[in-house]
Amino acid sequence: QVQLVQSGAEVKKPGASVRVSCKASGYTFTTYDINWVRQAAGQGLEWMGWMNPSSGDSGYAQKFQGRLTMTRNTSITTAYMEVSSLRSGDTAVYYCARGTTKYGDYDYWGQGTLVTVSS
Amino acid sequence: IHMTQSPSPLSASVGDRVTITCRASQSIGTSLNWYQQKPGKAPKLLIYAASILPSGVPSRFRGSGSGTDFTLTISSLQPEDFATYSCQESFSNSYTFGQGTKLEI
Numbered sequence: 001q002v003q004l005v006q007s008g009a010e011v012k013k014p015g016a017s018v019r020v021s022c023k024a025s026g027y028t029f030t031t032y033d034i035n036w037v038r039q040a041a042g043q044g045l046e047w048m049g050w051m052n053p054s055s056g057d058s059g060y061a062q063k064f065q066g067r068l069t070m071t072r073n074t075s076i077t078t079a080y081m082e083v084s085s086l087r088s089g090d091t092a093v094y095y096c097a098r099g100t101t102k103y104g105d106y107d108y109w110g111q112g113t114l115v116t117v118s119s
Numbered sequence: 120i121h122m123t124q125s126p127s128p129l130s131a132s133v134g135d136r137v138t139i140t141c142r143a144s145q146s147i148g149t150s151l152n153w154y155q156q157k158p159g160k161a162p163k164l165l166i167y168a169a170s171i172l173p174s175g176v177p178s179r180f181r182g183s184g185s186g187t188d189f190t191l192t193i194s195s196l197q198p199e200d201f202a203t204y205s206c207q208e209s210f211s212n213s214y215t216f217g218q219g220t221k222l223e224i
Binding site for chain 2: 035045059107109112
């Protein structure tokens with residue numbers, strides 16, 4: 001069965017960077033995009049960006065340009081999302097999600113990773 | 120593209136028929152997805168391409184609309200349906216979500 005398993009919770013200081021991993025299994029990793037979505041406490045879902053695991057191509061939401069990097073290691077079917085220059089407003093649960101090519105929907109999601117930014 | 124949902128929150132009872140609306144700031148065809156999210160859990164895909172139910176989603180859920188106006192209808196609320204519902208456009212490269220509608224008892 002398709003599974004996306006994310007790395008554990010992180011606590012970071014302002015100005016630091018955080019990398020969250022997303023381990024995919026149960027399907028061919030390179031045939032579906034991986035997207036990242038975050039959710040601050042009590043807030044809605046915020047799309048961050050996408051990555052094509054086959055080519056490594058990626059696209060980021062404008063507000064994260066310059067601070068967000070998405071990469072992958074196809075040998076271990078794992079996607080990574082790194083945010084730099086963290087601030088308190090980045091405190092949120094971060095989700096990876098598999099995106100279908102035809103309709104752009106996200107049919108499988110990781111369990112979420114809480115990133116807390118605090119001095 | 121900006122996505123606006125209404126109402127928020129929405130109060131209803133078991134057995135009620137409810138409708139949630141999602142409006143896009145520009146036409147997006149039928150590139151509209153709905154997700155259900157329960158507290159502490161990841162979102163779950165409920166409807167894609169405006170009206171298609173993934174396998175396993177109960178038939179009491181129905182999506183409709185095109186262009187800028189979309190609706191999610193639950194024909195007869197069950198206890199497990201009380202959750203937050205979010206729409207998402209997949210027309211642009213921004214994949215914007217609506218702000219979410221919390222469906223409360």
